[in-house]
Amino acid sequence: MNRPLPDVQYNFRPGIIELKAGYPDVTLLPAEGLSQAAQVVLEREAFQALLYGAQQGPGCLITQVKQWMEPRENYAVPPEQMLITGGTSQALDMLCQMLTQPGDIVLVQTPTYNLALRLLREYHLDLIPVQSDEEGIIIEELVERLRELEQQGRQPRFLYLVPTFSNPGTLTVPLERRKAVVELAQRYTLRIIEDDAYCDLWYESPPPSSMYSLDPDGVVIHLRSFSKILAPGLRLGWMLASSELIQQCAMRGVFVSGGGANHFTAHVVAAFMELGLLDQHVDTLRARYRERRDILEQALSTDLAETCQWSSPQGGFFLWLQLPESVKSDALVSIAKLEGVSFLPGTLCFVNGGGENFCRLTFTMAPPDELKEGVRRLQKALYHYRKHVSSHHR
Amino acid sequence: MNRPLPDVQYNFRPGIIELKAGYPDVTLLPAEGLSQAAQVVLEREAFQALLYGAQQGPGCLITQVKQWMEPRENYAVPPEQMLITGGTSQALDMLCQMLTQPGDIVLVQTPTYNLALRLLREYHLDLIPVQSDEEGIIIEELVERLRELEQQGRQPRFLYLVPTFSNPGTLTVPLERRKAVVELAQRYTLRIIEDDAYCDLWYESPPPSSMYSLDPDGVVIHLRSFSKILAPGLRLGWMLASSELIQQCAMRGVFVSGGGANHFTAHVVAAFMELGLLDQHVDTLRARYRERRDILEQALSTDLAETCQWSSPQGGFFLWLQLPESVKSDALVSIAKLEGVSFLPGTLCFVNGGGENFCRLTFTMAPPDELKEGVRRLQKALYHYRKHVSSHHR
Numbered sequence: 001m002n003r004p005l006p007d008v009q010y011n012f013r014p015g016i017i018e019l020k021a022g023y024p025d026v027t028l029l030p031a032e033g034l035s036q037a038a039q040v041v042l043e044r045e046a047f048q049a050l051l052y053g054a055q056q057g058p059g060c061l062i063t064q065v066k067q068w069m070e071p072r073e074n075y076a077v078p079p080e081q082m083l084i085t086g087g088t089s090q091a092l093d094m095l096c097q098m099l100t101q102p103g104d105i106v107l108v109q110t111p112t113y114n115l116a117l118r119l120l121r122e123y124h125l126d127l128i129p130v131q132s133d134e135e136g137i138i139i140e141e142l143v144e145r146l147r148e149l150e151q152q153g154r155q156p157r158f159l160y161l162v163p164t165f166s167n168p169g170t171l172t173v174p175l176e177r178r179k180a181v182v183e184l185a186q187r188y189t190l191r192i193i194e195d196d197a198y199c200d201l202w203y204e205s206p207p208p209s210s211m212y213s214l215d216p217d218g219v220v221i222h223l224r225s226f227s228k229i230l231a232p233g234l235r236l237g238w239m240l241a242s243s244e245l246i247q248q249c250a251m252r253g254v255f256v257s258g259g260g261a262n263h264f265t266a267h268v269v270a271a272f273m274e275l276g277l278l279d280q281h282v283d284t285l286r287a288r289y290r291e292r293r294d295i296l297e298q299a300l301s302t303d304l305a306e307t308c309q310w311s312s313p314q315g316g317f318f319l320w321l322q323l324p325e326s327v328k329s330d331a332l333v334s335i336a337k338l339e340g341v342s343f344l345p346g347t348l349c350f351v352n353g354g355g356e357n358f359c360r361l362t363f364t365m366a367p368p369d370e371l372k373e374g375v376r377r378l379q380k381a382l383y384h385y386r387k388h389v390s391s392h393h394r
Numbered sequence: 395m396n397r398p399l400p401d402v403q404y405n406f407r408p409g410i411i412e413l414k415a416g417y418p419d420v421t422l423l424p425a426e427g428l429s430q431a432a433q434v435v436l437e438r439e440a441f442q443a444l445l446y447g448a449q450q451g452p453g454c455l456i457t458q459v460k461q462w463m464e465p466r467e468n469y470a471v472p473p474e475q476m477l478i479t480g481g482t483s484q485a486l487d488m489l490c491q492m493l494t495q496p497g498d499i500v501l502v503q504t505p506t507y508n509l510a511l512r513l514l515r516e517y518h519l520d521l522i523p524v525q526s527d528e529e530g531i532i533i534e535e536l537v538e539r540l541r542e543l544e545q546q547g548r549q550p551r552f553l554y555l556v557p558t559f560s561n562p563g564t565l566t567v568p569l570e571r572r573k574a575v576v577e578l579a580q581r582y583t584l585r586i587i588e589d590d591a592y593c594d595l596w597y598e599s600p601p602p603s604s605m606y607s608l609d610p611d612g613v614v615i616h617l618r619s620f621s622k623i624l625a626p627g628l629r630l631g632w633m634l635a636s637s638e639l640i641q642q643c644a645m646r647g648v649f650v651s652g653g654g655a656n657h658f659t660a661h662v663v664a665a666f667m668e669l670g671l672l673d674q675h676v677d678t679l680r681a682r683y684r685e686r687r688d689i690l691e692q693a694l695s696t697d698l699a700e701t702c703q704w705s706s707p708q709g710g711f712f713l714w715l716q717l718p719e720s721v722k723s724d725a726l727v728s729i730a731k732l733e734g735v736s737f738l739p740g741t742l743c744f745v746n747g748g749g750e751n752f753c754r755l756t757f758t759m760a761p762p763d764e765l766k767e768g769v770r771r772l773q774k775a776l777y778h779y780r781k782h783v784s785s786h787h788r
Binding site: 004006042043049050054055086090092102115258262264267 | 402417483487648
């Protein structure tokens with residue numbers, strides 16, 4: 001081997017301020033608490049943690065998650081409606097496998113999480129975008145799509161959306177809109193996959209009730225993750241859905257043969273929660289990330305307010321920045337790289353075009369100084385882009 | 395909740411001696427070593443272990459596995475031909491997803507691992523059994539199947555087999571037969587999935603070279619697992635295959651979105667190996683399981699030699715017991731349960747019937763005294779079965 005094999009996925013590039021990936025601040029990863037939790041597990045319950053796990057996930061974690069959610073989200077979480085997953089990506093992959101055949105229709109709120117699109121496309125689905133406004137998916141659009149499909153005799157397999165501090169748009173669907181979407185889904189027997197990875201990271205006030213809680217044991221599949229509130233390398237999350245679907249998942253061959261997803265880590269996280277460390281950690285994240293958001297917005301106000309627009313993110317990891325209409329963010333990427341800053345171009349978040357003059361900025365990963373400097377570099381990149389384009393048109 | 399939710403998959407039943415599941419001796423699970431490894435990881439490399447992992451698996455584990463395999467198995471293991479998996483079940487599930495469509499043909503050596511059959515069936519494949527003799531898959535049978543399919547213009551997607559201390563048959567395919575199978579596969583461009591979960595647990599002498607090593611970067615996909623040599627709850631294994639296929643796996647949406655499989659645990663196991671603990675542990679397992687095998691065989695010789703037949707297992711977890719021809723092991727299960735002993739009936743290991751008078755006994759899970767008592771109970775069950783059947787026919 002000429003160069004060492006990487007341990008982590010992201011290719012951190014020297015000299016580049018990274019505002020692209022949806023990563024946490026690595027200094028906030030709770031290593032000490034997890035180490036303590038791992039010791040508790042391996043001293044107290046090694047037998048349970050190291051044998052093949054219960055297919056639905058270990059009872060200890062299901063119980064902890066239930067106790068954690070119920071007071072916060074104010075509805076009962078029956079254990080038979082929960083499955084411990086290997087993270088949202090594993091869950092979404094499994095649901096595609098279980099619920100779709102190549103050629104099936106899937107509705108996707110756009111803009112949406114770019115890597116969910118990547119995963120869905122692998123299943124050779126017919127992805128149909130449903131546009132959103134600042135309150136989430138547009139009901140009239142959804143109705144129209146559903147009617148068209150009904151007339152064609154085609155039943156969409158599910159609707160995928162990120163309703164809370166949405167990735168990339170950071171909008172949050174208000175309760176009334178949530179109700180309207182769920183009612184429509186019930187009427188059309190349309191499954192909703194509600195990817196709620198960011199709902200615990202609110203910076204002003206808690207988000208409205210999940211769509212799942214509006215129809216538990218019904219049409220909504222609710223995906224949650226420990227990636228954003230604890231650590232992405234754990235590969236752990238949970239899913240709430242009808243007890244029938246949870247049972248079907250738990251009886252898949254992969255779990256019957258191997259036991260539940262990521263069993264040992266599930267025990268470690270259960271112990272972490274039992275020690276009361278999750279509450280504390282999420283509080284810290286909220287405080288620190290709120291600060292970062294403010295710093296980013298301040299920098300944008302100073303350097304880019306005249307040319308760009310955005311809504312203040314009320315939670316989550318991202319700010320969705322609208323560039324001047326003439327700027328194509330796909331082309332801006334390489335100029336920004338020369339200036340030493342990265343971001344996600346908006347086009348990656350759309351199914352069939354759109355988002356050309358948007359970019360997604362992550363404010364959770366870079367430390368405050370870098371956030372400010374990153375915005376200055378973005379400003380320079382925009383300056384060079386426009387100079388280049390105008391000289392090109394001369 | 396009326397009764398506590400289970401943490402582990404297996405339903406241990408009071409009064410029953412468990413010879414059914416392919417489980418390790420729980421007293422041999424290396425809790426202390428794993429605790430030490432987890433501490434090392436979370437003190438030294440928390441950043442790497444807790445961020446999104448490299449899609450192929452973390453370099454630290456790929457390097458450790460390479461260093462561990464090469465002197466033992468005597469061939470070079472290029473890192474670009476390795477993927478860290480979430481265990482063999484995850485790997486097999488992923489390969490079905492990637493390589494098959496409903497209705498495709500898959501060849502399966504029979505008898506075979508019952509839960510692999512369970513998993514394969516979920517993909518709505520046309521499973522075609524290929525019989526084995528005491529040296530593994532019968533070459534003439536395989537040739538015949540391949541010719542028939544070629545004439546029909548149908549290409550099987552892969553051949554699934556467990557060539558070493560086979561589950562359930564405990565046979566090991568000799569080198570010459572391995573070569574013959576690989577050559578045939580090359581000629582017919584047939585992929586082989588070589589499930590080699592047991593190859594490190596040899597009790598007499600190391601098994602022959604893997605099929606993979608006979609054609610690296612070629613037709614063989616080699617699956618290995620930490621479940622049997624370390625702990626099944628870790629949900630971790632590795633796969634060797636052509637660098638092209640490894641690359642395709644690593645670029646799947648689920649890994650692009652979530653990072654490599656089971657990343658944190660992969661770091662813990664890499665540290666466990668780095669501390670030199672795996673060698674030591676596998677040596678212990680071999681010594682203890684060899685003892686158990688001897689105890690089981692001695693008990694069988696004492697109590698069942700007149701009515702049953704078996705070959706001495708040279709490795710692995712199981713003994714494949716041939717009952718008298720008149721005995722149906724499916725029916726024996728419930729009588730054995732009344733006597734307080736469990737086993738796996740042979741029929742579960744066949745694709746289209748067969749194995750009626752076989753049963754699979756696990757010798758690694760129960761302690762020595764229970765093994766002996768288990769055999770006595772099996773003898774009683776057989777006695778009652780035959781009495782019942784003969785009274786029935788009177």
